[in-house]
Amino acid sequence: MARPTSAFRCTECGWSTVKWVGRCAECQQWGTVVDAGEQTGIVRSLHAVAPSATRAARPIGQIESGSTAHRPSGIGEFDRVLGGGIVAGAAILLSGEPGVGKSTLLLEVAARVAATGRRVLYVSAEESTAQVRLRAGRTGALHDELYLAAETDLATILGQVDQVSPELLIVDSVQTVSSSLSDGLPGQPSQVREVASTLIRVAKERHLPVLLVGHVTKDGSIAGPRLLEHLVDVVCQFEGDRQTALRFIRALKNRFGPTDEVGCFEMTGDGIVEVPDPSGLFLSRSRTAVSGTCVTVALEGRRALPVEVQALVVGTKAPQPRRVVNGVDPSRVAMIIAVLERRANLPKLGDHDVYVSTVGGVRLVEPGADLAIAVAIASAMRDRAIPHELAAFGEISLAGEVRPVTSATQRRSEARRLGYSTILDVESGSVHAAVERAMTAAMPSRERELDAAF
Secondary structure, three states, X not given: OOOOOEEEEEOOOOOEEOOOOOEOOOXXXXXXXXXXXXXXXXXXXXXXXXXXXXXXXXXXXXXXXXXXXXXXXXXXXXXXXXXXXXXOOOEEEEEEOOOOOHHHHHHHHHXXXXXXOXXXXXXXXXXXXXXXXXXXXXXXXXXXXXXXXXXXXXXXXXXXXXXXXXXEEEEEOHHHOEOOOOOOOOOOHHHHHHHHXXXXXXXXXXXXXXXXXXXXXXXXXXXXXXXXXXXXXXXXXXXXXXXXXXXXXXXXXXOOOOOOOEEEEEEEOOXXXXXXXXXXXXXXXXXXXXXXXXXXXXXXXXXXXXXXEEEEEEEOOOOOOOEEEEOEOHHHHHHHHHHHHHHOOOHHHHHEEEEEEEOOOOOEOOHHHHHXXXXXXXXXXXXXXXXXXXXXXXXXXXXXXXXXXXXXXXXXXXXXXOOOOEEEOHHHOEHHHHHHHHHHHOEOHHHHHHHXXX
C-alpha cells in the first residue's frame, strides 16, 4: 500500500500542494496555505439532513420582511454613505490606512448613537481603555450609554455582549481578535474568518448592528481572506492624504443603499468634523486672475464638487521635457497635451515642461476633467488668465472632440449655483473651439497687472 501523503490547501482559492509554501501559486495570497488535515485520495460523502419546521422553505410572499429601516447615527455624512443610517443586524466593515482616522470616526459614531439613548459597546483590541478614554475626552465623546472594553479574545467579547446588551457593537479591529476554536495567530486568514463569521452570526440572530474596523495591506486591499468582504453587508473605505486634513468615506459594497455616495470629513485637533458643503475646499483663495487655472465640476458619487485645476508651462532645452502631475491621471494629461499640439494649434508644447496639479489634495480620476486640464494648459502657455466666472467640464477624444459626461445637468446646476456664468462643455464642439472661446474671455497679462494695481 502506498504511503499516504499530507496535503496543503489554499483557503482562498482551493489550490493544493504536497508541501507547505508561504504564498499560493494560484491566487498569489500570502499565508493562506494551511494543512488540509486529511489524507489525499479520500472522499467523504455528505448525507442530507431534513430541515426543522421553522427553517423549512416557504413561498417568498409568506416570509416576513422584518425591519430594515435605517436608523440615523447622528453624523449626516456617514449616514449618506450608508444609505440613510444603520440597519438593525447589519455587519459594516470600515477599512483604511493606518492613521487616517478610522477609530476616531467610529468613536464619534458611538458617542452620537449613545446620545440618542441607545446603548453602545465599543471593544478596542488595539488600545487600552485608558487610551480610548483619553481620546474620547479630547473629542467630547463621553456618554453614560457608551460602554468601553479592551478585549482580544472572541469568547470574552461575546460575554461582554451578553452582559451589556448593546444596540450597537463596534470592534476595533477584526484582525486583532482571536478565537480559541481556530489555530494560528490573530490576523491570519483562518482567525479572521472565524472571528468575522461568529460576529456576523451574532448580529443576524440578535438584530444587532456590528461595525468592524479592517486593516489594509500595502497595496490598499483589505487584509485577511477575501471572504471577509463577502460576509459583511457593507464595505466602506476611509481614505485621505496625510498632508491634508480632508477625509473621504466611500461605500464599495452596500446591500441596503447606493454605492455611489461619498462622505466628506475634516480632521481637527478636537476630533473629526463632517463637511456638508465642501464647495470651497478645492478652490484657491486668490482674488486676482492668474494664468494657468481653470475650474471644473467633478462628480464624487452623487455630489458635484467644483475643483480648480492649475497648470504651469515652462520652456526647456532638455531633449525630454518633464510632465509632472499631482491629483490627476498622468496618462490622460499626456494624451491631452498630444491633442492640444495636434488639434488646438499649440505645437510648441513639446519644447516646454508641463506641471499640472489640483487644489486641496483632491484626486480627479474621471474623464470629465479633461477640458479643464486642456484650458488650464493653454492658459499657462499663452499667459492669459481665465476669468473666475468660467468653468469647464467634458471628455476629450483623440480626434479633438469634446464628448459628453455623466450627470451634465447636475454639474451645470452646481456651477451656476456657485456663480459660474460661463460654462464650457460638450456644446463647445471641439477642443480647439473651447480653448479659443476661453482665450477670448481670458485677460491678458498687461490687463491683469493694471487690475491688480487698482
